[in-house]
Amino acid sequence: MIRIAYFVHGRGKGHAIRTRAVIEALHGHCETRVFCAGAAWDTLQGLPCSQPVLPCMPGKGMIRAFTLRLRGDRERFRRWRPDLVVSDGDGPSVNAARSIGIPVVAVGHGLILHHTRLPEGLPFHRHIREVVNVASSSWPACRRVAVHFAPVEPRTEGTLVARPDLRSEVDPHLSREDFILAYFRDGNGAMALEQLARRGHRVQLFGEPRSVPEGVELHSPDVTAFGEALSQCRAVVGSAGNHLPAECAMLGIPMLALHREDDPEHELNARLVEAAGIGVAAAVDRCTVDVIRRFEAEFDKPREELAARTQAMPPASEVVPRAIDELCHRPVPRPTWNAQTV
Numbered sequence: 001m002i003r004i005a006y007f008v009h010g011r012g013k014g015h016a017i018r019t020r021a022v023i024e025a026l027h028g029h030c031e032t033r034v035f036c037a038g039a040a041w042d043t044l045q046g047l048p049c050s051q052p053v054l055p056c057m058p059g060k061g062m063i064r065a066f067t068l069r070l071r072g073d074r075e076r077f078r079r080w081r082p083d084l085v086v087s088d089g090d091g092p093s094v095n096a097a098r099s100i101g102i103p104v105v106a107v108g109h110g111l112i113l114h115h116t117r118l119p120e121g122l123p124f125h126r127h128i129r130e131v132v133n134v135a136s137s138s139w140p141a142c143r144r145v146a147v148h149f150a151p152v153e154p155r156t157e158g159t160l161v162a163r164p165d166l167r168s169e170v171d172p173h174l175s176r177e178d179f180i181l182a183y184f185r186d187g188n189g190a191m192a193l194e195q196l197a198r199r200g201h202r203v204q205l206f207g208e209p210r211s212v213p214e215g216v217e218l219h220s221p222d223v224t225a226f227g228e229a230l231s232q233c234r235a236v237v238g239s240a241g242n243h244l245p246a247e248c249a250m251l252g253i254p255m256l257a258l259h260r261e262d263d264p265e266h267e268l269n270a271r272l273v274e275a276a277g278i279g280v281a282a283a284v285d286r287c288t289v290d291v292i293r294r295f296e297a298e299f300d301k302p303r304e305e306l307a308a309r310t311q312a313m314p315p316a317s318e319v320v321p322r323a324i325d326e327l328c329h330r331p332v333p334r335p336t337w338n339a340q341t342v
Contacts, residue, residue, distance in 0.1 A: 001030055001031050002029075002030040002031070002083050002084060002324075002328055003030070003031045003032075003033075003080065003081070003082040003083045003084070004026070004030050004031070004032045004033070004082060004083070004084050004085070004086055004324070005032075005033055005035065005076070005077065005080070005082040005084070005085045005086070005093070005097075006019065006022075006023070006032055006033065006034045006035065006085075006086045006088075007034075007035045007037070007053070007073075007085065007086070007087045007088065007090035007093035007094075008034065008035070008036050008037060008040040008044065008088045008089070008090060009037055009038070009040065009087075009088060009089030009090045009108075009137070010036065010037035010038020010039045010040040010041065010055045010057070011038060011039065011055075011057055011058075011089075011185075012039065012185045012239075012241055013039060013043060013185075013243065014109075014164070014241050014242050014243030014244070015040055015088045015089050015108075016036065016039070016040035016042070016043035016044050017043060017164070017165075017167050017243055018088060018107070018147065018164055018165065018243060018316050019034065019040070019044060019088055020043065020044060020047070020168075021165035021167075021168075021315070021316060021317040022107075022316055022317050022320045022321070023044075023047060023049070024317065025317040025318070025320075025321050026320075026321055026324075029321070030324070032049055033049050033050075033051070033080065033082075034047055034049050034050040034051070035050075035051060035052075035053045035073075035076075035090075035093070036050055036051070036052050036053065037052070037053050037054065037055040037056065037090060038055035038057065042221075043223065053069065053072070053073075054068055054069050054072065056069050056090070056091060056092050065092075066091065066092050069092035069093070069096075070092045070095055070096050070099075072092075073092055073093045073096035073097075074096045074099065074100065077096060077097065077100055077102060082102060083102070083103075083328070084102065084103055084104075084105065084324065084327065084328065085097040085102050085103070085104045085105070086104070086105045086106075086107060086320070086324070087104060087105070087106050087107065087137055087138070087141075088107040088108060089107070089108045089110070089137050090137055091137040094106065094137050094138065094139070094140055094141070095140070097140070098140035103142045103327055104140050104141045104142060104143075105141060105142070105143045105144070105145065105320065105323050105324055105327060106137060106138035106141035106143070106144045106145070107144075107145045107147065107316070107320055108134065108137065108138065108145075108146070108147060109146070109147050109148060109241075109242035109269070110134030110137075110138075110265065111134060111138055111144050111145070111146035111147075111159070112146045112147075112148045112152060112161075113134065113268070114134070114135075114155075114156070115144055115146050115154060115155055115156045115159040116146050116148070116152040116153060116154055116155050116159065116161060117152060117153045117154075117155050118152060118272070119272070119275045121271075121275075122268060122271060122272075141158075142158060142327055143158050143159075143160070143323040143324075143326060143327050144156075144158060144159045144160070144323075145159075145160050145161075145162055145316060145319050145320050145323050146159055146160070146161050146162070147161075147162050147163065147164055147242060147316050148161060148162075148163065148242070148246075148272075149163060149164070149242060149245045149246035149249050149272075149273070149276060149278065149310065150249070150272065150275075150276035150278075150309075150310070151309065151310075151312075151313055160319050160322065160323055161313070161314075161319075162313065162314055162315060162316040162318070162319035162320070163246050163250075163310060163311075163313035163314070163315055163316070164242065164243045164246040164247070164315070164316060165315045165316055165317045166247055166250055166251075166315075167223075167227055167230075167243075167247065168227075169223055169224050169226070169227020169228065169230075170227045170230050170231050170247065170251070171227075171228070171231045172231065172250075172251055174228075174231040174232050175232065176232060176233070176234055177232045177233065177234065178202065178234055179201075179202040179203065179204055179229075179232075179233055179234060180196060180201050180202065180203045180204070180233060180234060180235045180236065180237055181203075181204055181206070181226075181229050181230055181233035181235070181236045181237075181238075182203055182204065182205040182206070182216070182236070182237045182238055183205070183206045183207055183226070183236075183238040183239070183244065184207060184209065184238055184239050184258075184284075185238075185239040185241060186239065186260065187207060187208060187209045187210045188209070188210065188260070188284050189209070189237070189238070189239075189258060189284055189287075190209070190210070190211050190212075190213055191284065191285060191287045192237055192256065192258060192282075192284065192287040192291075192292070193205060193212075193213045193216050193237070194213035195287060195288070195289055195291075195292045196216075196237065196292060197213050197214065197215035197216055198215075199289075199292060199296075202217070203215070203216045203217065203237075204216075204217045204219055204229055204233070205217065205218050205219065206219045206220075206221060206222070206225070206226050206229070207221055208220075208221065230247060230251070230253075231251075233253065234253070234299060235253055235254045235255070235256070235279075235295070235298070235299055236248050236253055236254070236255045236256070236279075237255070237256040237258065237295070238255070238256075238257070238258065239257075239258060239259070239266060240257035240258060240259045240266040240267070240269040240270035240273060240281065241266070241269060242269060245257060245269070245273045245276075245278050245279075246310065248278055248279065249276065249278045249306055249307065249309075249310040250307055250310045250311050251307065252303035252304060252306065252307040253303075254278070254279045254280075254295065254298035254299060254301070254303070255273060255278055255279035255280075256279055256280050256282065256287075256291070256292075256295045257269065257270040257273040257274070257278070257279055257280070257281050257282075258270065258281075258282055258283070258284040258287060259281070259282075259283060259284060260283070260284055260285075261283050261285065267283075270282070276306075277306055278306065279295070279298055280294050280295045280298060
């Protein structure tokens with residue numbers, strides 16, 4: 001049975017939610033150990049094959065964390081000797097695998113920026129910066145699964161395109177209610193929430209925000225409760241990630257996708273959300289009443305075609321196992337377990 005070391009980046013929830021669906025699809029077909037960094041551990045700690053590892057996040061301390069993880073991952077590989085490494089946005093594990101000669105499958109949304117054909121008009125400097133950023137977790141990969149919320153074509157050999165899986169807690173058959181669901185990865189978004197509350201909208205906010213405007217209902221982080229709210233809400237406002245916009249597209253729910261001005265990844269995501277017809281993009285600190293009005297204009301637009309188009313894309317739970325199967329059934333470099341490589 002093939003041994004797979006599966007590493008999950010820990011910033012935001014999307015990496016972990018995507019991984020959970022893939023691990024369920026892989027169950028029984030291979031021996032898998034899941035190594036969770038940061039917030040991914042909150043979602044995946046219930047898996048019997050999972051264990052936490054040191055997060056490696058952008059910002060202060062990243063170089064030290066990367067170095068420690070690189071050494072730690074090489075030692076893990078030496079002890080367990082996996083046949084394959086899968087990395088969902090995790091950089092140290094990819095480089096550790098490369099140094100030993102273990103083949104890698106890279107999974108992630110950022111892969112679309114270099115390995116697929118995207119709409120024209122993205123900010124050049126933001127685009128290039130994110131291409132360089134994602135390279136640390138994907139450059140040695142033999143296969144790549146670019147996860148996106150809209151159909152795109154692969155541009156490079158060995159690249160497959162998938163959509164995120166709809167999380168298991170969502171029931172698309174529930175009736176819609178007149179409230180807006182809100183979630184912000186970084187605990188911000190107060191300006192948008194205040195504008196929505198002032199205009200008479202009922203808002204359910206999930207998370208641990210820095211502040212909660214008057215009239216907004218705060219709910220503690222809970223995967224099941226969030227899934228139920230997503231199943232019933234009229235619209236969504238939140239951080240311009242990858243997983244939530246895809247779910248909005250599949251469910252036919254408009255989204256107000258917000259980004260910090262110093263977050264090029266989320267800015268690019270927000271622009272792609274708007275280009276795909278999923279909703280409206282804006283900077284989180286410039287969410288004026290005009291932006292809210294544009295968002296409100298999306299509420300009653302027909303979205304059946306958008307939902308069908310997104311649902312027709314193959315989900316990550318199908319495409320990642322396909323990439324693994326392709327790689328394991330073709331000749332690939334094998335790790336050499338000796339004193340020099342470990």
